[in-house]
Amino acid sequence: MQVEIAFLTTVFISASAQSIKQSVLEGNDLFVFCDGERSPGGSVYWENSNLQYHYDGPILNITKITRDKSQYYECFDIDHSKNSTKQIFAAYVDVIYPAKILSHSYQDTLKENETFSAKLTVEGNPKPEIRLTQKSNGAVAFHSNELGTFNATFKVKCSSMDTYLLTCSNLLNYDEIYLNLTVLCIPRPDPGQTIIYTQTPRVGEFLKMEMFATGYPAPTFVWTHSGAPVQHVDDGYTSTVDVQGVKVEDFGNYSLTMSNSAGENTVVYFIEADGPPDSATDLQVGDITLNSATLSWQPGFDYDNIQTFTVQSSGQEIDTVTLKDHSLNRVNYTLNNLQQSSTYSMDVKSSNSKGNAAAPSNTVTFTTGSPTPPPTSPPTTDLPTTDPPTTHPPTTHPPTPPPTPGPSRAPKTRASKLLVACLLLLITFT
Incomplete structure (x- = not known):
């Protein structure tokens, strides 16, 4: 961009002036008058400081001046009567020219x-x-x-x-x-973005891990968890891992390595197990006796804090069970000193150093056994008493004479015998 500036190219110097600085645009003409105090009948000339320029007369005139003419110029007076020379004026000529980039390399x-x-x-x-x-x-x-x-x-x-x-x-x-x-x-996290490196989800919740990277060229991303590759979705400088439902094995450290032709960089994410335990589930009861029963349940995840189970009956604490490790194996626990023939409704409440589970387990209802009555003898049947038969000596009768033949009689019939019996009975009640 050229800037047009007008410069005065003709300069008049007063006699009292001793020196001036005169700027002139390169390519223009320079006129400087030296009309100083001169001796009578003397003469004037101009010279530059390195004696490469000499001009006789009071006018310093340089046409189409170039930048190499930027110098001190002095005006001298020669007094011929005294054969002496003295400087009566001086001018510094400053040739100005536009700024310009002549070359560049990088x-x-x-x-x-x-x-x-x-x-x-x-x-x-x-x-x-x-x-x-x-x-x-x-x-x-x-x-x-x-x-x-x-x-x-x-x-x-x-x-x-x-x-x-x-x-x-x-x-x-x-x-x-x-x-x-x-x-x-080398790839690295973008300082202009918010990146969450530590999260504390609950089992079953949705989890998202994101990386917003910077660097050049665009990086490649490799995610691992417990030494195994982790599925992820990349879009330029962004990489995302989505876990639809967090499981116990999803907790722990995740390593992300970003690499390109300039080098590589590794960052670590931490999915922390922290907080109250999950509720116990699948509570069952078995081996019910007169005064004992065995409860069995599946522990919830303890979030790396040893958990205690409180056995409750209708909301009242019956007993507690504290695990010795972080095992998720099924728990079996026998309750003793129960009342005979009693009905119980029981559940299990989980807790650890961070608090209580959100809810107790399911409830089971059972009734303890009743005592068995002592065995009874079968009922006794009285038989009738039979007197021993009385033995009578046989009676001897004279032999019956044979029947005398006589008129023939008809034999008695059964009906006639019945008729006789009824008549006798009637006579008796009369």
Whole structure:
């Protein structure tokens, strides 16, 4: 961008002035008048400080001046009557010209922590201001007022990968070019994102682990848990692990390794088992006797805190059972000293050092046995008493004479015998 500035090219010097600084734009003509106090009949001439310029007369005139003419110029008076010479005036001529970037070279791909270096050649008068500005955030990576050839340097970080604007400017011009810088950076968590590394879910809950990475090139992700690979979904710089229902074996450390051509980085997530235990389940009862019964139940997860089970009957504590380890094996426990012929409704409540389970187990109802009555004898049947038969001596009768033949009689019938019996009975009750 060219800046047009008008400069006065003709300068009148008063006699009282001793010296001046005169700026003139390169390519313009310079006129400086030396009308100082001169001796009568004397003569005037101009010379520069290194004696490479001499001009007779009171006018310092340089046409189409170039930057190499930026020097001190002195005006001398010759007094011929005294054969003497003296300086009566001086002017410093400053040839100004636009700022410009003449050349640049740099390495456009670096690793983090290396040094960026751009070799620049610039010109300009007044001295130009050199700036190297990161385009995305306006941060100034380099600033100088140097001339000629020099190096613009700064130490690169992962966040340094960007497009940079290199400017060279003064009052006469503003020159600019764009530089692209690629930084090879080891993958790492993005400091601008919220990443949760420790979670304390409950068994059965949904769990999500996320990584928002930065670095270049884009990384590959490898998740492991207890030495085994873990399924994950990747999208560019994001990797996600979803656990639909947390199980006991899902607790513990998860290792995530992110890698690219610049190197690799490993971070650790921790799924912590912490809090009150889960409720006991599947409470059953068996081996019921007169005064004892055996309860059996499945413990819930204890979240790495030894748990105690309180056996309750209708809400009243009956007994407690404390496990010795974190086993999830089924628990069997025998209750003694129960009342005979009694009905009990029992459940089991779990607790640990972090608190009580959200709810007790299911309830079982049972009745203890009743005592068996002593055995009874079978009923006795009385038989009738039979008197021994009386023995009578046989009676001897004379032999019956044989029947005398006579008129024949009809034999008695059964009906006639019955009729006789009825008549006798009737006579008896009369």
